[in-house]
Amino acid sequence: MGPVSTSGRIRVEIDGIVQGVGFRPFIYRLAQRHGLSGWVCNTPAGVLLEAEGGEEALAAFLDEIRQEAPPLAVVGALRSTAIPLSGGTGFAIVASGAGEGRAEPPPDSDVCTDCLRELFDPADRRYRYPFITCTNCGPRYSIISGIPYDRPLTTMAGFPLCAACRSEYEDPADRRFHAQPLACPVCGPRLRLVDAGGTDLPGDPLDRAIGMLAEGRIVAVKGVGGYHLAVDAANGVAVAELRRRKRRNDKPLAMMVADVAGAAAIAVVDSMESRLLAGPERPIVLLRKRADAPIAPEVAPHSGYFGIMLPASPVHHLLLADNRFTALVMTSGNRSSEPIAYREDEALAQLAGIADAFLVHDRGIRTRVDDSVIRVFRGNPLFLRRSRGYVPRAVTLPAGQPSVLAVGAELKGACCLTRNDRAFMSQHIGDLQNVATLESLAESGDHLQRLLEIAPVLVAHDLHPDYLSTRFALERTGLPAVGVQHHHAHLAACMAENRLEGPTIGVIFDGTGFGPDGTVWGGEFLVGDYAGYRRAGRFRQVPLPGGDAAIREPYRMALSWCHAALGEAAFALPLEGWTGLSDQERALMRQLLERRINAPLTSSCGRLFDAVAALLGVRGIISYEGQAAIELEALAEEGRPSRGYPVPVVARDGLWEVDWAPLIAALLEDLAHGVAAADMAASFHAAVVEAAVAVCGRLRDETGIGRVALSGGVFQNRLLTEGLCSRLETTGFTVHTHRLVPPNDGGLALGQAIIAGRNGICV
Ligand code: ZN
Numbered sequence: 001m002g003p004v005s006t007s008g009r010i011r012v013e014i015d016g017i018v019q020g021v022g023f024r025p026f027i028y029r030l031a032q033r034h035g036l037s038g039w040v041c042n043t044p045a046g047v048l049l050e051a052e053g054g055e056e057a058l059a060a061f062l063d064e065i066r067q068e069a070p071p072l073a074v075v076g077a078l079r080s081t082a083i084p085l086s087g088g089t090g091f092a093i094v095a096s097g098a099g100e101g102r103a104e105p106p107p108d109s110d111v112c113t114d115c116l117r118e119l120f121d122p123a124d125r126r127y128r129y130p131f132i133t134c135t136n137c138g139p140r141y142s143i144i145s146g147i148p149y150d151r152p153l154t155t156m157a158g159f160p161l162c163a164a165c166r167s168e169y170e171d172p173a174d175r176r177f178h179a180q181p182l183a184c185p186v187c188g189p190r191l192r193l194v195d196a197g198g199t200d201l202p203g204d205p206l207d208r209a210i211g212m213l214a215e216g217r218i219v220a221v222k223g224v225g226g227y228h229l230a231v232d233a234a235n236g237v238a239v240a241e242l243r244r245r246k247r248r249n250d251k252p253l254a255m256m257v258a259d260v261a262g263a264a265a266i267a268v269v270d271s272m273e274s275r276l277l278a279g280p281e282r283p284i285v286l287l288r289k290r291a292d293a294p295i296a297p298e299v300a301p302h303s304g305y306f307g308i309m310l311p312a313s314p315v316h317h318l319l320l321a322d323n324r325f326t327a328l329v330m331t332s333g334n335r336s337s338e339p340i341a342y343r344e345d346e347a348l349a350q351l352a353g354i355a356d357a358f359l360v361h362d363r364g365i366r367t368r369v370d371d372s373v374i375r376v377f378r379g380n381p382l383f384l385r386r387s388r389g390y391v392p393r394a395v396t397l398p399a400g401q402p403s404v405l406a407v408g409a410e411l412k413g414a415c416c417l418t419r420n421d422r423a424f425m426s427q428h429i430g431d432l433q434n435v436a437t438l439e440s441l442a443e444s445g446d447h448l449q450r451l452l453e454i455a456p457v458l459v460a461h462d463l464h465p466d467y468l469s470t471r472f473a474l475e476r477t478g479l480p481a482v483g484v485q486h487h488h489a490h491l492a493a494c495m496a497e498n499r500l501e502g503p504t505i506g507v508i509f510d511g512t513g514f515g516p517d518g519t520v521w522g523g524e525f526l527v528g529d530y531a532g533y534r535r536a537g538r539f540r541q542v543p544l545p546g547g548d549a550a551i552r553e554p555y556r557m558a559l560s561w562c563h564a565a566l567g568e569a570a571f572a573l574p575l576e577g578w579t580g581l582s583d584q585e586r587a588l589m590r591q592l593l594e595r596r597i598n599a600p601l602t603s604s605c606g607r608l609f610d611a612v613a614a615l616l617g618v619r620g621i622i623s624y625e626g627q628a629a630i631e632l633e634a635l636a637e638e639g640r641p642s643r644g645y646p647v648p649v650v651a652r653d654g655l656w657e658v659d660w661a662p663l664i665a666a667l668l669e670d671l672a673h674g675v676a677a678a679d680m681a682a683s684f685h686a687a688v689v690e691a692a693v694a695v696c697g698r699l700r701d702e703t704g705i706g707r708v709a710l711s712g713g714v715f716q717n718r719l720l721t722e723g724l725c726s727r728l729e730t731t732g733f734t735v736h737t738h739r740l741v742p743p744n745d746g747g748l749a750l751g752q753a754i755i756a757g758r759n760g761i762c763v
Pocket residue numbers: 111112113114115116133134135136137138
C-alpha cells in the first residue's frame with residue numbers, strides 16, 4: 001500500500017513553442033488520463049493552466065508535459081506554483097487570456113504521417129486535398145499575422161468552417177481539435193492552374209500541371225513560403241531552357257524527390273542526412289551525387305553535390321506521387337537578385353516569360369519564407385541558409401538582455417530580434433543590393449516584431465556606411481543605433497549560439513567585411529568577447545584590383561597574389577582570364593596593382609580561395625557568389641595533400657601575419673611541373689589549416705586562452721572546417737562551430753544583437 005494521496009491544485013505557466021501545435025488538446029488529454037480537473041488556455045505568453053487532483057497524479061502530469069509534448073512543440077520555461085483548492089469537476093479548454101507577450105509562434109511544417117495517409121486514402125474525405133492539415137502539421141509562421149495564434153489572425157480567416165470541419169475543430173478527442181488552418185474540399189482553399197495572364201487552364205489543375213511537367217514545360221508552383229519554378233530534372237533540354245529563361249548560368253538548382261529512397265537513388269545519403277531530409281522542417285540538404293544518377297547534367301554542373309529536399313507541403317506530395325518523376329527541379333521563383341515571389345500578382349508579373357503555367361491557390365502567404373539549405377557536419381546540421389521550417393525557432397542566449405533589432409550586413413540578409421534571453425532570427429532575405437530585398441528585410445522584421453510583440457530599444461548594424469541595411473538602421477527605425485564590426489559580430493554569433501562567456505580566440509575566415517582601418521578584412525584572428533575584441537592576427541594584405549570586380553573575376557585576385565609573390569614577373573604568367581585581355585585592359589590592370597588605384601588592400605580569406613581557384617584553372621570568372629571557392633573545395637575532395645606548402649607566420653604591426661606569397665610561388669612551381677590540380681587543391685586546404693593552427697598556438701601562448709570559435713562564410717567549406725577542427729582539437733584546443741545559425745553573413749545579425757544588447761549604445 002502506498003501513502004494515501006492528498007489533493008492539491010497547481011497553476012502552471014509554460015512558454016516556448018506551445019501555440020498552434022496542439023498543445024492545449026494535449027494538456028486536456030493528459031489531465032483526463034490522470035483524472036485531474038481544471039482548465040487550460042493560450043495567453044500572449046504561451047499556455048496557462050490550473051490542475052487539481054491527487055499529488056502523485058499532479059507530479060506525473062507535470063513530468064509528462066515535458067516528456068510527451070506534441071511533435072511540433074518546444075517547451076521552454078515551465079513554472080508551477082501551488083495554489084488553494086477550488087474543487088470543480090472536468091477539465092476545460094477556455095478562451096485565450098491576456099498577459100505579457102512571450103509566446104513563440106511555431107515554424108512551418110510538412111504534413112504529418114496521419115495526414116499523409118489520409119491524403120492518399122480514397123475513402124477519406126480529404127483524399128488528394130492539397131490543404132490537408134491538423135494540429136501536428138502544416139503551415140504556421142508563413143500564414144500567421146498576429147498573436148494569439150487563432151484562425152482570425154491567419155490567412156485562413158476568410159474560409160468559414162463547414163459543419164464537418166467544425167465538429168472536428170470542436171472535439172477535444174480529435175486530431176484537428178483547434179487546428180487553426182483546418183480545411184476540407186467543401187470549405188477550404190482550392191488549387192488553380194493559370195497561364196501567365198491569370199486565365200484558368202481547363203482540366204484538373206494538378207493533373208494538368210503534372211502533364212505539363214512531364215512534357216518538359218516549366219510550372220511555377222505555390223509552396224509554403226513562396227513560389228518555386230518546377231521542371232523535370234531528368235529532362236536536360238527543359239532544365240537548360242529554365243536556366244536560359246531565368247538567366248542563371250552555373251549555380252546548382254535544388255531538386256525535390258518523393259522520399260528518402262528517391263534521394264538515395266540519385267545521391268549518397270547517410271543516416272543523419274536522411275533524418276534531416278525527412279524531418280518536418282524539410283530543408284534542402286546538400287548530398288554527394290551518385291555518378292549514375294539519371295539527372296540531367298544541367299541541374300548541377302561543375303559540382304559534386306545535389307541540393308535535395310523532400311515534399312514540404314501536400315501539393316508537393318501530390319506532384320511527386322506514383323513515381324512519375326525521378327526528381328523535379330524546384331528552384332526559388334524569382335528573377336535573379338529579386339526576393340522569392342509569394343503573392344499571386346507578384347508571381348505572375350515576376351515570372352511571366354519564365355513559367356509556362358502557374359499552379360496557384362487562394363490560401364494566402366503572410367510573409368515570404370525561402371527554403372532552408374544545410375549540409376551535415378559532424379552529425380549536426382551546418383546551415384548555409386536558415387529559413388523555412390526553422391524560423392522563428394529561438395536561439396537561447398547565455399543571459400537576458402534588452403530587446404535589440406539587428407539588421408545584418410549585405411549578403412545573405414537576415415535580421416534578428418531579441419527578447420530577454422531569446423534571439424529570433426528572421427528568414428533568409430537574399431542579398432541586400434536592391435530596393436526590393438531591402439523592403440523584404442523591413443517586412444520580415446515587422447512580421448517578427450508583430451508575432452513576438454517585441455518593441456526593440458536599440459538597432460544594431462554593420463560598420464559599412466554604404467550597406468542598405470546600415471542606412472535602413474540609421475534612417476528608418478528611429479532607434480538608437482549601435483555599429484558593430486563585421487568580424488566581431490561573426491565571433492559573437494558563434495559564441496552566443498554555443499552560450500560562451502569570456503575571452504575567446506575567433507578564427508574568422510570570410511569574404512568581405514568593413515575594417516575600421518579602412519581596409520577590407522576577411523582573414524582574421526580576433527581575441528575577444530561580447531564586450532570587445534582585439535585584432536590579434538590577419539592574412540597578409542594584397543590589393544583587391546577593381547574592388548567588387550575582383551569578387552566577380554577571381555583571376556584578378558590570382559594576379560594580385562602572383563604580383564605579391566613574384567613582382568613584375570607575374571604579368572608574364574599564362575593566367576586564365578589575364579591572357580585573354582586586350583593590351584589596353586592589361587595596362588589598366590597593371591596600373592591598378594602597381595599604383596593601387598581602385599584597389600583597396602584586403603586580408604580576405606575568401607579572396608585567397610578565389611585566387612588559388614583561378615590559379616589552378618578551376619574558375620577565372622564566376623557567375624554566382626562563392627562559386628570559385630565551392631568548386632575548389634570539390635576539386636580538393638578528389639585529391640590528396642601531396643606536400644606541405646610553406647606558410648610563414650610573422651609578427652608585423654603588433655599582430656601575427658600569415659604570408660601566402662611563398663605558397664603562391666610554390667603552387668606556380670607545381671603547376672609548371674604538372675602536379676595534379678586536385679592534389680594541389682588538397683595541399684592548399686591543408687596549408688590553410690596549418691596556418692590557422694600556428695596562429696592560434698601563438699595566441700594561446702600569449703593569452704592562455706585555449707578556446708577557439710570558427711565563423712565566417714569560408715566555414716561553409718566542410719573539408720576546411722573538418723581539417724581545422726581536428727587539428728585544433730589534437731593540439732589541445734576546445735573548438736566551437738556553428739550549428740544553429742549559418743557561419744556566413746546569414747548568421748551575422750545574431751552576433752550584432754548580442755553585442756549591442758550587452759553594451760548598450762557605447763560600443
Ligand atoms: Zn497532420
